[in-house]
Amino acid sequence: MICILLVAGHGTLLETQIKMDVTGLYSHLAGIPKALLPGVGGKKILDFWWETVNTRQLFSEVFLVTNADKYKHYERWATANDFPVENVVNDGSTTLEGRLGAVADLELVIRSRKLHDDIMVIAGDMLCADQNFDIAQVLRFFKSKPGELAIYYELEEGEKSSSRGIVEVCPNTHRVTRFLEKPLEGVAESRLASVVFYCLRSATLPFISNFLSLQPHVTNRSFGCFWEWLINEEQLPVFGMKLPTGFQLIGQVGLSDYTKWLALYSAKQQNSPAKSIICRSYARVGLIGNPSDGFHGKTIAMSISNFWAEVTLVESQTLVLMPHPLNDPTEFGSLQDLFCISRKEGSVWRTSTSSTLTAGYLGGLRLLQATCKKFYQFCSKQGIALTKQNFTLKYDTNIPRQVGLAGSSAIVSATLKCLMSFYNITERDLPKPTRANFILNVETDELFITAGLQDRVVQVYEGLVYMDFSKQLMDDQGHGDYVSMDMSSLPLFWLAYLSDPSDSGRIHSNVRQRWLSGEPLVVEAMKGFAELTDQARLALQGRDWSRLAQLMDQNFELRRSVYSDECLGPGNLKMVQLARQFGSAVKLPGSGGAVVGLCPDQDHLVEMRKAFQEAGCVFCVIVPYNPSASLHSCQD
Template identity: 85%
Template structure:
């Protein structure tokens, strides 16, 4: 592949304003081409692009197309930066009036150098917020698509879409479905702006002479008009790839544009060179329907602030995953110490979750056409979620890691919508680590709060995810949680139910339908304001008890295990509604008689269980209070 950097523009406005600036602050920049103006950290704007594409394993040659007026500047730059001077192409123009036009400049380089390879073309005089992106990832994505490739970015708040070429992109295929050159307001809702950063197949290059023959005026030889012509008239397949960073100094800009963005990026880099990113995801309890989330059923679950997983990411020279001193032990006091810890904690800590999330994240972005920067980072995690009691501890670590990666790489909700994010987290665990899991935990940890989920087969097959609704969390009753201090492995309790469900066993199918019906009844309690105001928690308590008995009938006492049954029986002695909040090892209760709460707590503690009052996590309240 060959890369061509275009710097043949005549910056008439910027040059004139620098020349006429009365402050004298910019007199040393008089006559200097825009691409050779100082960028971030003292580097010239063109230096960043040259560093990005100066890779012999990717490009056989790199060319620079300039004009006669600024040729000597670029010749001197080439000599100083180990750029082959013979690859600097002079288009012969000296003013804006006698310019060739961007497409003609590209065609000149291809024709004069007799180039017969695929081409990457980049405007070398535009300023990118972070040019340390993975150029190899762009080329791999281009090779995977049967057509041309355009790079685009999402306009920042305040940027007008009428100042850019705007693309409309199919989110499923990455195909460019529309290109509008500086559209007027209302013509499109898209805020995805195209920049002069393209990959073009060698077969498509032959269309350039045809295009230019129809466009004798330089003002009509822009890339925007070229792409409109290719897409609309030639009906070529063109695909889009997103860079999650902004671009500036595009086209004819002035001194204020240059100084504003230079100051913005420089200050940003100096003031915040490596500020840590810390994200939390919370444990969840299933209040109704569990475990029907894995059986095309319905469920209600709630995130709780008592227990959480926290991941911290900080930029670093190399990519480092830090083992947790307790959950990922690599040093032991003795062989007996190793034996005891391994027997109680198992062999699989959280480090594998971090690694699998990072691997899947890169894979997702590559497939979705998102080019990531080549920044490295150090990841570490902490968690207080009890292990192996069905409170979604593993998925909380994955969820928090994903939040950090999205913030670090500026991946938005549009790039990775919440329903797809929940699927992503599930896939990390099931596809990469072969953890038995369903969608419920991941949905609650992505949406947060009290969530109703419908995983009906029709929804899952038609859109790939369920119907997720956030419920009102005001006036909730008192929920409590108890869990075994020495639980069995979370997930074993599912026994052979999935195989029986897949085989169509009537008793299992009927139980799953009943779970869904219970969930809908509970949802109605949450959604009907009158029921909440009347505090009809007796009905909710009955539904929770019924939920457990239904589960007990289909899973059997042997599968549930003596520890879980003992906790359920103990709760019932104190008149509390009770059910399993997850796959086993814990119970969640609804306490209607708070006068017996202290007595019940002591009874659970005497039985060797950990007991706590649940603190529901309300994301709306946290956002208002500024504590997210």
């Protein structure tokens, strides 16, 4: 791969305004070409690009194309920065009117140096907000696609699409379907802007000469015009990769543009060493529906603020994953202490095969690591180039272990929120349905946890969520239909769980195998769960709490008929029986180890709490987490 840095522009506007500035603050910059002006962190703008591409492992050679007017500046820069002076190409132009045009400058290097390799082209005078992205990731994405590559970014608020080349990108294939060079305001719906940052395959290089033969006027020899012709008319396959950062100083800009964006980007960089992000995800209770969405059923679940997982991300020199002192113990009081903790905490490892290898949040460090790995993999595949920033991750959680409240997925969910915030990944890049699938894949693909989507969906959407996982929906769109429901005036729900639960993962038994084999009892039961969910949705919308209570009780009895008492276990049955003694509706909120109830008579709440506590259970009144009435779950 050859890299060509273009700095042959005649920045007459910026240069003129620097010379005419009466304050004297910029007199020392008079006559300096735009690419050699101070950039973020005091480095010259071109210094950043040279540091980015100066690696023999990726580029066999790097060329710099300038003009005759500024050639001596770049020759001096090359000598001072260990850039091969012989690779500084002079296009011979001295004025804006006499310029060759960006595409012609590229063709000059290719022709004069007889290049026949794949080429990366970058405008060396662009100011970039985050100046340390992973150029190797860009090249890997380019090599994975059967075509050319155009880098784009999402316009920041206030930026006009009429000042940029606008691309429309297919979200599934990442192919650029349309290129609009500086369209009139309102013409383009897309806010994705292309910059002079491209990769061209060697087989495509002849198209450059063909394009120039069709463009005798220099004003039409810009890269925007070239890509507009290549994509819209020649219909060559061009793919887009997003850099989640801002770009400025593109084209003819003035002194006010330079000082404004330099101050903004410098402020961002100065604040970045102390950048700290804290995100929470909440435990959930299943209020109604099938015990696992792996049966293409329906369910309603609610996130609760009583229990949460919190992940903190702080920018650091190296990437560090910090173990939790309780959940990832590495220090013990004695060998006996190690033995007792390992016997108790490690019981989950011995209860089953890999299907419950990391059930619950036991060993949360693995969850952090798997999420980071999957995140990088996802961004690379989806055409998102990440900055080369490092961070330290640590987590905390108060979600009780092994009682089916989605503790492990809460840690993954909170970690993903931190990573998205840190790398400026937006809702457009990772929509909520895709995010839920991502969290599930972290657990199933990376850690071999038996899991379904419903926990991940409610932790992504938060609040009270209706979920339909019908096979047709899953096949057609890759995810179900997820609807956030009104949380105002909810009845009083309570939660009780075993203080020393057994492995909740065993609660699923062999029901899935029976369902896959078409056993009528199981198939009809799953249809019944879906019907109960739709009826509960109506009850919630109509605030018919007595009806909702009936449906919750029916939900448990249907589950009991399919799973059997032996599978449900004596602890779960004991809690259900105890709740019914006080007239409370009750069901399992997850895979087992806990029960959730709806208490119509709050006068009995104190007595019921006492009875559960005397039975060795933990009892609490549920505090629903309503995202619309709460602060953001992430804090910077």
